[in-house]
Structure formats: structure tokens, C-alpha cells
Amino acid sequence: MRTLREYEAVARERLDPVHYDYFAGGAGDEVTLRANEASLARLALLPRILRGGARRELGVTLLGTGASMPVLVAPTAFHRLAAPDGERATVRAVAAADTIMIVSMAATVAVEDIAAEAPDAKLWFQLYVQPDLAFTEAIVRRAEAAGCRALVVTVDSPALGRRERDGRNGFHDLPDGLYCENLRIGDSPGHVRQIAMSPEISWEHIAWLRDVTELPIVLKGVLRAEDARLAAGAGVAGLIVSNHGGRQLDTVPATIDVLPEVVDAAGGLPVLMDGGIRRGTDVLKALALGASAVAIGRPVVWGLAAEGEQGVKGVLERIRDEVDDALVQCGCASVRDLDRTYVRC
Numbered sequence: 001m002r003t004l005r006e007y008e009a010v011a012r013e014r015l016d017p018v019h020y021d022y023f024a025g026g027a028g029d030e031v032t033l034r035a036n037e038a039s040l041a042r043l044a045l046l047p048r049i050l051r052g053g054a055r056r057e058l059g060v061t062l063l064g065t066g067a068s069m070p071v072l073v074a075p076t077a078f079h080r081l082a083a084p085d086g087e088r089a090t091v092r093a094v095a096a097a098d099t100i101m102i103v104s105m106a107a108t109v110a111v112e113d114i115a116a117e118a119p120d121a122k123l124w125f126q127l128y129v130q131p132d133l134a135f136t137e138a139i140v141r142r143a144e145a146a147g148c149r150a151l152v153v154t155v156d157s158p159a160l161g162r163r164e165r166d167g168r169n170g171f172h173d174l175p176d177g178l179y180c181e182n183l184r185i186g187d188s189p190g191h192v193r194q195i196a197m198s199p200e201i202s203w204e205h206i207a208w209l210r211d212v213t214e215l216p217i218v219l220k221g222v223l224r225a226e227d228a229r230l231a232a233g234a235g236v237a238g239l240i241v242s243n244h245g246g247r248q249l250d251t252v253p254a255t256i257d258v259l260p261e262v263v264d265a266a267g268g269l270p271v272l273m274d275g276g277i278r279r280g281t282d283v284l285k286a287l288a289l290g291a292s293a294v295a296i297g298r299p300v301v302w303g304l305a306a307e308g309e310q311g312v313k314g315v316l317e318r319i320r321d322e323v324d325d326a327l328v329q330c331g332c333a334s335v336r337d338l339d340r341t342y343v344r345c
């Protein structure tokens with residue numbers, strides 16, 4: 001397979017159609033799901049010429065964590081629906097690629113087991129703050145003890161998005177034998193339906209979290225400048241411009257379209273972006289518009305479903321290669337050379 005899209009085609013053949021729909025689908029009419037890719041494709045890159053330089057530097061450092069390329073693995077739930085060893089296969093591939101895996105709170109392998117599978121892996125942990133703060137704190141402690149280096153708090157989910165494919169398919173829970181292992185308490189297994197996506201979560205919870213943990217806090221799901229300003233004032237360490245891959249509120253803008261205004265309002269905080277990144281050229285566009293790095297969600301799942309660990313490695317190496325190629329074609333020696341002049345809207 002030569003492109004990230006080719007992995008999706010193979011994954012689709014291998015997955016149970018109900019699970020394919022869960023991974024691929026968006027909310028409502030899937031307007032935002034389509035817009036993420038379409039808006040990236042509409043932007044043009046403007047290369048420089050005659051710049052010299054034989055090698056490119058792709059590495060970035062984010063909140064003190066180095067990554068060999070500006071492409072992270074976004075948190076996605078339920079990897080064991082895609083491959084028997086699920087997140088264990090993913091983390092082995094991510095460690096080999098030397099990038100950062102943001103472990104989903106809804107992972108089907110426990111964060112401790114993910115960390116043990118690849119002791120060199122660089123892990124951040126994604127959290128849905130739960131109204132039960134003692135339960136939330138217990139999950140944070142597990143992530144800390146497993147060696148996660150940042151807490152990515154998803155803030156775009158006051159309620160679950162209207163996933164109509166899942167409704168039609170009757171997909172509301174994991175099959176027998178699969179659990180949300182980060183929700184396990186003692187001997188009681190963790191169930192998806194335990195995850196509260198609560199409209200009660202507020203800035204006060206972010207302040208509470210800052211008291212509870214020393215880990216840097218990254219807010220995932222920021223789409224507006226005023227929220228970026230509030231986040232900077234609330235002492236968070238970074239932001240992810242994200243619309244949850246079009247799975248939450250349908251018809252919100254494509255992430256690339258709001259990235260510049262969020263970057264401008266973020267007061268120098270690192271701003272990452274996800275949503276629709278499928279090509280190295282997409283990565284360059286996001287970096288040029290001010291992202292410190294991007295994250296990919298579905299392509300990792302497609303790699304996992306297509307070829308397990310090798311598939312995730314394939315996805316990560318292909319996008320690395322495309323980023324390198326796009327940089328050389330743009331006349332850049334480093335991802336740091338990119339700025340807004342490289343993109344024509």
C-alpha cells in the first residue's frame with residue numbers, strides 16, 4: 001500500500017461493516033467529516049526555489065517530549081476491534097516510529113499494559129473529565145504511574161455526537177470480552193456506557209485538574225479564538241484544534257479553516273491540529289498556518305485493521321516520507337522554515 005487512503009480500502013475489506021462504520025463515520029450528515037479533507041485540499045502550497053540544502057529536519061519537541069516527525073497518533077478508542085492485540089500493536093509501531101501516541105481513555109488495553117508493551121514509547125493520555133471526580137482522579141493517577149507525559153483533556157464532547165451510522169447498526173457497546181480497560185475498577189470491567197460525556201464540565205474542572213496533577217494539560221477540541229484566550233489564562237500547556245474528526249457537532253468548520261485564528265489567540269501556547277490529515281502536503285499546510293504538529297486518527301486505525309503493527313508502521317512511515325518530500329519540494333530544510341507565506345488560501 002502506497003498511500004494512507006489505500007490502507008483504508010484494505011481495512012474496509014477486513015473489518016466487520018458495523019465496526020468499519022464506527023471508525024469511519026461522523027456525526028449527522030457528515031458535513032464536517034468531509035470538510036476536514038476538502039478544506040485542506042483547497043489550500044495551495046507556494047514553494048520557494050533555489051534554496052540549497054541536502055537534508056531535512058522533521059523532528060519537533062512538544063511540551064518537552066521529542067518526536068521524530070510533526071505527526072502524532074490521535075487518541076482513538078477500541079483498537080481491539082481492528083486487530084486482536086489492539087493498542088499493543090499500535091504502541092509498538094509508534095515507538096518504532098519515534099513519535100507520540102495519545103492513548104484514549106476508551107482504549108481496549110489498559111494504559112499500564114500499553115506502556116509495558118513498548119517501554120520507550122512516548123505516551124500522552126486522553127481524558128474525558130467525569131462528573132465523578134474521585135473516579136477521574138483515579139484514572140489520572142493510573143496515567144501518571146504508567147509514565148504518560150501529558151494529559152490531553154477532550155473538551156468538545158458535552159454529549160456524544162449523533163453518530164447515525166452507529167444508530168442504524170445498533171452499535172452501542174463493545175462485543176463480549178472487550179472492555180474499556182482504563183475504566184476497570186478492581187474486578188469490575190470497564191464498559192463504554194460508563195463514560196459520561198457531560199455538559200456539566202467547565203473551566204472549574206480544568207482548574208481542579210491543575211491542582212490534581214503536575215502533568216501538562218492540553219485541551220483537545222478548541223475551535224474558537226476566545227476559548228484559546230481563556231485556555232491560555234487557565235494555565236493549560238497546549239491546545240489541539242480539533243472537531244473530533246467530524247464526530248461531535250456536525251457543520252462546525254474544518255479544523256484547518258480555524259487554525260490561524262486559534263494560533264493568533266493562543267498567546268504562544270503550542271497549538272496542534274487534527275482532522276483530515278491524509279498527505280504530507282496536509283501536514284505542511286497545517287504547520288505553515290501555525291500548528292506545532294498534527295495528529296492522525298483514522299489512518300492509524302486503517303493501518304491496524306489492514307496489517308496490525310506492520311500496517312501502523314506503514315502508515316507512519318508513508319506520511320513521514322511524504323512530509324519529507326513536500327518539504328524538499330517547498331525548498332525547506334526544516335519544518336521550522338514553514339510560515340504562512342507557503343500557503344495560498
Ligand SMILES: Cc1cc2nc3c(=O)[nH]c(=O)nc-3n(C[C@H](O)[C@H](O)[C@H](O)COP(=O)(O)O)c2cc1C
Nearest residue numbers: 023074075076077104154244245275276296297298
Ligand atoms: C474511531 C475513532 C475513535 C475516536 N476516539 C476518540 C477518543 O477516545 N478520544 C478523543 O478525544 N478523540 C477520539 N477520536 C477523535 C480523534 O482523536 C481525532 O480528533 C480525529 O480522529 C482526527 O480526525 P481524522 O480521523 O480525520 O484524522 C476518535 C476518532 C475516531 C475516528
Ligand SMILES: CCCCCCC(=O)C(=O)O
Nearest residue numbers: 077106172192195244247
Ligand atoms: C461509543 C462512545 C465512545 C466514546 C469514546 C470514543 C470516542 O471519542 C469516539 O469518537 O468514538
